[in-house]
Amino acid sequence: ITTLAMSEVRPSSDMAAFRAEVRNASHVLILSGAGVSAESGIPTFRGAGGFWRTYQAQELANPDAFKRNPSLVWEFYHYRRELMVTKRPNPAHEAIARFEEEMAKQGKKVVVVTQNIDELHKRAGSQSVIELHGSLFKTQCTVCFEIKENRDSPICEALRGKGAPDAEGEGSKIPTESLPRCGSCSGLLRPHVVWFGEGLNEDVLIKAYKELEDCDLCLVVGTSSVVYPAAMFAPEVASRGVTVAEFNLEDTPQTFNFKYHFSGQAGKLIPIALG
Numbered sequence: 001i002t003t004l005a006m007s008e009v010r011p012s013s014d015m016a017a018f019r020a021e022v023r024n025a026s027h028v029l030i031l032s033g034a035g036v037s038a039e040s041g042i043p044t045f046r047g048a049g050g051f052w053r054t055y056q057a058q059e060l061a062n063p064d065a066f067k068r069n070p071s072l073v074w075e076f077y078h079y080r081r082e083l084m085v086t087k088r089p090n091p092a093h094e095a096i097a098r099f100e101e102e103m104a105k106q107g108k109k110v111v112v113v114t115q116n117i118d119e120l121h122k123r124a125g126s127q128s129v130i131e132l133h134g135s136l137f138k139t140q141c142t143v144c145f146e147i148k149e150n151r152d153s154p155i156c157e158a159l160r161g162k163g164a165p166d167a168e169g170e171g172s173k174i175p176t177e178s179l180p181r182c183g184s185c186s187g188l189l190r191p192h193v194v195w196f197g198e199g200l201n202e203d204v205l206i207k208a209y210k211e212l213e214d215c216d217l218c219l220v221v222g223t224s225s226v227v228y229p230a231a232m233f234a235p236e237v238a239s240r241g242v243t244v245a246e247f248n249l250e251d252t253p254q255t256f257n258f259k260y261h262f263s264g265q266a267g268k269l270i271p272i273a274l275g
């Protein structure tokens, strides 16, 4: 008999079979990307909403852009922080948080490893969340490197009312002394997020890799699986022979590495899968 390469066998979409595997699991890893927050009204990176003004995220989410025009980059993050004031977790975030609670009662573990910086998993009640790429609501000082939570709206007076996604041109050119400054050393603050070209935090990576090794079931929800190293996490788990189920509106470059692929909206599918 010829052994079919993984890439020729379409993943299963048998929800009953997957739900049976969920019931048998005792350490579930849930990897999430922007698609899990789409139904909360947060634009994803590659969908239509993936643009802010004339820029794609990776044009602004990088150290050079910040060095060149910190005012524009802060307008981008200020806009995303303020957007969150009117947004809230959707049924996908809520089902994941409830699932963690139920499993904990049986002495079982659920861990969320998210690429998102919107904190919606935490707001839904998830306790065990690893934020691979940081958070919109943390700053880090470019001088003394102090990391602090910051939920001020606006984060500084000069950004009040700024950041409109439909404004033209190079932004407001706010002088750096009026941008967010460090309370300890008055150095210029930046968002505590991992930008393109920056390494992920060592401790965060170590914690994430441990979950990749320990889990006995994995869901990968709403990610295009094109940004590394996060894009390799679910395929890594699948290569250990552990069941991985992908939940997405469409196929991704990794779909054929997984045992299950469920097509549709996370807000609809996750409550069924984990309910």
Ligand code: BV8
Residues within 6 Å of the ligand: 032, 033, 034, 035, 036, 038, 039, 044, 045, 046, 047, 050, 057, 058, 061, 115, 116, 117, 133, 193, 194, 195, 196, 197, 198, 199, 200, 221, 222, 223, 224, 225, 226, 227, 228, 229, 230, 247, 248, 249, 250, 252, 264, 265, 266, 267
């Ligand atoms: C690093 C924080 C090195 C900031 C982010 C060439 C080849 C390979 C790699 C590279 C390359 N060139 C450069 C690289 C490396 C680069 C990279 O991978 N680039 C990509 C673009 C090729 N990676 C990096 O730079 C990383 N660092 O490698 O450093 C290094 C190593 C050691 C020491 C020093 C240096 C850092 C990457 C992190 C960047 N920061 N975010 C911010 O948010 O502003 S990345 C950001 O984009 C997100 O965090 C996320 O990771 C990514 C977006 O991906 P998704 O979350 O998947 O979202 P997306 O919109 O793409 O997809 C949404 C999906 O949901 C879609 O599939 C859609 O169908 C689906 N969906 C939509 N709605 C729904 C839905 N599904 C279900 N229900 C719905 N309703």
Ligand code: ZN
Residues within 6 Å of the ligand: 141, 142, 143, 144, 145, 146, 182, 183, 184, 185, 186, 187
């Ligand atoms: Zn400082």
